[in-house]
Amino acid sequence: MPNQTNPVCRLCRRERVKLFLKGTRCESPKCAIERRPYPPGEHGRGRIKESEYLVQLREKQRARRIYGVREKQFRLYYQKASKAKGVTGARLLQLLESRLDNVIYRGGLAMSRAQARQFVTHGHFQVDGQKVDRPSFQVKPGSKVEVRQRSRSVDRIVEAAAYAAGRTIPEWLNLEAGELRISVLSVPAREMIDVPVQEQMIVELYSK
Secondary structure, X not given: OOOOOOOOHHXXXXXXXXXXXXXXXXXXXXXXXXXXXXXXXXXXXXXXXXXHHHHHHHHHXXXXXXXXXXXXXXXXXXXXXXXXXXXXHHHHHHHHHOEHHHHHHHHOOOOOHHHHHHHHHOOOEEEOOEEOOOOOOEOOOOOEEEEOHHHOOOHHHHHHHHHHXXXXXXXXXXXXXXXXEEEEOOOOOHHHOOOOOOHHHHHHHHOO
């Protein structure tokens, strides 16, 4: 998450699910949730009475942490989704998936969303030929996201692109690995978004 200074593996343990915040480490036996699949803290192994509000709150927190957005920013996404046509929860996830940092991560040119954010803020990417340094930039169908020419020899980008060879790219994106380019084919349908979030719980939380 932005300005996250605490160990991010604690966030996965808090949500009791892999949030894939540390790239390759999340897929290795070193993953914290594999070794300690319970919340951090002194009372992590104790029983917690989960009220309806707590379940809804945890779903919202989980979504925020997956996409790495602050509370105020997340609420703005919800407000925008609630005003759009269609199912509010699905529209919320579509807005989050359309963030530039997420598209870069999903498309295979970064090992994690945090790394994708860093690449964008450092000016390594362009959208439709124009440099973009805002991770929250909304990418539209038909857009092409690619590494800028001057950044194609950056070691971490080359490493991330090589790592992408073993990843599954969502069907709403197309990766041209040799060109370090991602084409956005469509807005992702809900069934294309494989995040462990029950978005209806988030809608119910904000509707109170």
